[in-house]
Amino acid sequence: xxxxxxxxxxxxxxxxxxxxxxxxxxxxxxxxxxxxxxxxxxxxxxxxxxxxxxxxxxxxxxxxxxxxxxxxxxxxxxxxxxxxxxxxxxxxxxxxxxxxxxxxxxxxxxxxxxxxxxxxxxxxxxxxxxxxxxxxxxxxxxxxxxxxxxxxxxxxxxxxxxxxxxx
Numbered sequence: 001x002x003x004x005x006x007x008x009x010x011x012x013x014x015x016x017x018x019x020x021x022x023x024x025x026x027x028x029x030x031x032x033x034x035x036x037x038x039x040x041x042x043x044x045x046x047x048x049x050x051x052x053x054x055x056x057x058x059x060x061x062x063x064x065x066x067x068x069x070x071x072x073x074x075x076x077x078x079x080x081x082x083x084x085x086x087x088x089x090x091x092x093x094x095x096x097x098x099x100x101x102x103x104x105x106x107x108x109x110x111x112x113x114x115x116x117x118x119x120x121x122x123x124x125x126x127x128x129x130x131x132x133x134x135x136x137x138x139x140x141x142x143x144x145x146x147x148x149x150x151x152x153x154x155x156x157x158x159x160x161x162x163x164x165x166x167x
Contacts, residue, residue, distance in 0.1 A: 032062065036146050038119035043136050043144070043160070046127060050137050055162065061145025064094040065159040072159075073151035078107040091163060102135040102162035110154040122158060135162055 032040070044054040068090055071082050080087060080103055087103040104126055108117045126132035135141075141162035148158050 031059075032057070032146070033148065035116065035119050036148055039123060039146055039148075039158075039160075040144065042119060042123040046123075046136055052137060052139055053142075055142065055144040058096070058143040058145055058163070060094050060096050061091070061143055061161045061163055062147065063145070064090050064096070065145040065161045066147040066149070067094075068161075069147040069149035069157045069159045072105070072107075072157040073149045073155070076151055076153060076155065078105055078157065080105060087161065091161065096163060097166050098163045099166040100138075100140045100162075100164040102138055102141055104132045104135050104158075104160040104162075106156075106158040108156040108158075110150070110156055112154045114154055116148065116150070116156045126160075135160070138162060140164055 040055075040057055047054060068082070068087075072078055075082065085093070088098070088101045091098050091101050106122055106125065108122070110116070126136060142164045143162070145161040145163075146159065148156060150156055
């Protein structure tokens with residue numbers, strides 16, 4: 001197994017009055033890759049095992065996750081804060097009116113010919129980390145967006161965005 005670096009950030013932010021930016025166009029239905037769909041299935045199976053409801057895949061959150069994974073891959077940098085933007089900033093810029101935001105990131109070193117780690121490997125690493133596990137099993141979140149992007153150098157960048165809308 002290749003080295004896998006994993007970071008986490010658990011955010012719970014209280015909404016204040018603010019203008020919401022125009023939404024980022026959502027991914028068309030069925031845009032998730034097979035590996036991304038498997039990661040969603042694995043996280044919902046983990047939630048079910050703990051008696052929690054499944055998370056709904058939200059196309060806006062998927063787009064936000066994809067843009068962040070692409071940005072990390074472009075910069076070859078794993079970070080919750082890039083270009084001065086936090087997970088909450090990115091979700092808000094996507095047009096999602098949130099009250100809770102969580103984010104899990106993962107990175108797997110690779111080259112031009114290396115296959116990605118399996119979804120089960122990535123999921124297990126997240127579940128083995130106290131902070132990542134807490135985000136996956138947070139009862140306050142209701143929706144998820146997820147992406148996996150390969151950099152030009154061949155490394156893989158993963159973003160999970162968990163959120164609940166302000167209603």
